[in-house]
Amino acid sequence: MGLPLALLLMLQHQPVIIVDGHIDTPQRMLDGKADISVRLPDGHVDVPRMKEGGLTAAFFSIWVDNTYGAGTAYRRALALIAAVRALADTAPDAELATTADDVRRAAARGHVAVLMGVEGGHAIENSLDKLDDLYARGVRYMTLTWNNGNDWAGSSMDPARAGGLSPFGRDVVRRMNALGMLVDVSHVSDSTFADVLATTTRPVIASHSSCRALAAHPRNLTDDQLRAIARNGGVVGINFFPVFLDDHFRAQYAELNRRLAPRFDSIRARYPGQPGLAGFEIDRFRAARLMEQRIVVPGLDRLVDHIEHAVQVMGVDHVALGSDFDGISVLPVPMKDATSLPLLAAALKARGYGDSDVRKILGENFLRVLSAAR
Numbered sequence: 001m002g003l004p005l006a007l008l009l010m011l012q013h014q015p016v017i018i019v020d021g022h023i024d025t026p027q028r029m030l031d032g033k034a035d036i037s038v039r040l041p042d043g044h045v046d047v048p049r050m051k052e053g054g055l056t057a058a059f060f061s062i063w064v065d066n067t068y069g070a071g072t073a074y075r076r077a078l079a080l081i082a083a084v085r086a087l088a089d090t091a092p093d094a095e096l097a098t099t100a101d102d103v104r105r106a107a108a109r110g111h112v113a114v115l116m117g118v119e120g121g122h123a124i125e126n127s128l129d130k131l132d133d134l135y136a137r138g139v140r141y142m143t144l145t146w147n148n149g150n151d152w153a154g155s156s157m158d159p160a161r162a163g164g165l166s167p168f169g170r171d172v173v174r175r176m177n178a179l180g181m182l183v184d185v186s187h188v189s190d191s192t193f194a195d196v197l198a199t200t201t202r203p204v205i206a207s208h209s210s211c212r213a214l215a216a217h218p219r220n221l222t223d224d225q226l227r228a229i230a231r232n233g234g235v236v237g238i239n240f241f242p243v244f245l246d247d248h249f250r251a252q253y254a255e256l257n258r259r260l261a262p263r264f265d266s267i268r269a270r271y272p273g274q275p276g277l278a279g280f281e282i283d284r285f286r287a288a289r290l291m292e293q294r295i296v297v298p299g300l301d302r303l304v305d306h307i308e309h310a311v312q313v314m315g316v317d318h319v320a321l322g323s324d325f326d327g328i329s330v331l332p333v334p335m336k337d338a339t340s341l342p343l344l345a346a347a348l349k350a351r352g353y354g355d356s357d358v359r360k361i362l363g364e365n366f367l368r369v370l371s372a373a374r
């Protein structure tokens with residue numbers, strides 16, 4: 001499985017840098033005490049598997065679940081940040097990165113680079129000081145909402161808070177621009193998206209979003225939105241989750257979720273106050289049921305279709321990867337975890353992308369935008 005990447009390496013005598021815009025591993029590290037410095041039998045990401053798959057750098061998502069709110073959300077973010085920083089401090093072959101140069105230096109040493117992005121703007125509890133503090137602790141993007149909207153930004157999945165940015169929300173975007181923290185528009189409502197693009201003075205990212213023209217999920221980006229991000233100089237990390245890649249699969253998945261809802265509730269009851277762990281357990285349970293019921297999961301080619309569509313609409317300089325590893329229950333067949341990334345590199349080559357374009361999609365575009373954050 002390592003061969004296609006090895007081939008790429010040989011072609012240009014420079015290490016290929018792969019950057020993943022969004023992985024959900026920190027909850028496992030904090031709530032599940034998972035030591036990802038060693039190879040684990042489950043999940044999608046640990047340091048040995050990052051190295052095996054050629055995953056140079058990943059934005060570890062400081063995801064604050066919507067069960068956290070005023071008085072608890074920020075503390076939750078700090079706990080997740082501490083868990084990620086502890087990994088970077090103690091694992092001999094992982095290092096914290098906050099710049100593109102940090103990532104390249106880590107790659108040159110054969111280390112993996114650990115970046116951080118906060119997911120869910122409610123984490124700042126309506127405080128620009130807390131936003132400043134997150135930046136100081138090494139956070140380099142913030143996804144303005146998760147599936148829940150907040151007091152100042154609407155979410156694509158929250159009908160009660162589906163509007164745009166409030167005046168304070170625009171202040172948040174401006175402060176992020178001033179700090180050099182990337183504004184992430186994954187998850188946000190269409191009107192928040194429009195308000196962000198009208199406000200930001202720096203390139204934005206969609207850290208983990210796919211294409212709505214190919215799959216109608218409201219979490220995905222329309223062609224107009226893709227073009228707006230291209231004009232803005234930003235980048236879209238295409239999400240690997242088959243639910244975001246294919247409408248037929250999404251319908252089957254939703255039906256399965258309806259049937260399994262009581263089982264999910266009993267799993268949640270076993271993990272009080274640990275939504276990340278409960279979610280991870282639910283994902284495992286659901287994945288096993290998908291297998292049992294022989295529901296056909298979209299393949300790697302479908303993921304490449306989304307990448308290719310984004311390239312056609314935006315140009316090759318604006319497309320990247322945002323796997324959502326460890327936050328999703330199933331991957332495009334036959335991917336199984338971070339070690340499967342060479343399959344994706346090979347699939348891009350097989351579609352006719354040249355080495356330079358493959359490098360851009362795998363990591364260089366993300367590094368360019370990280371450098372342009374301020």
Ligand SMILES: [Zn+2]
Pocket residue numbers: 119187208
């Ligand atoms: Zn997400």
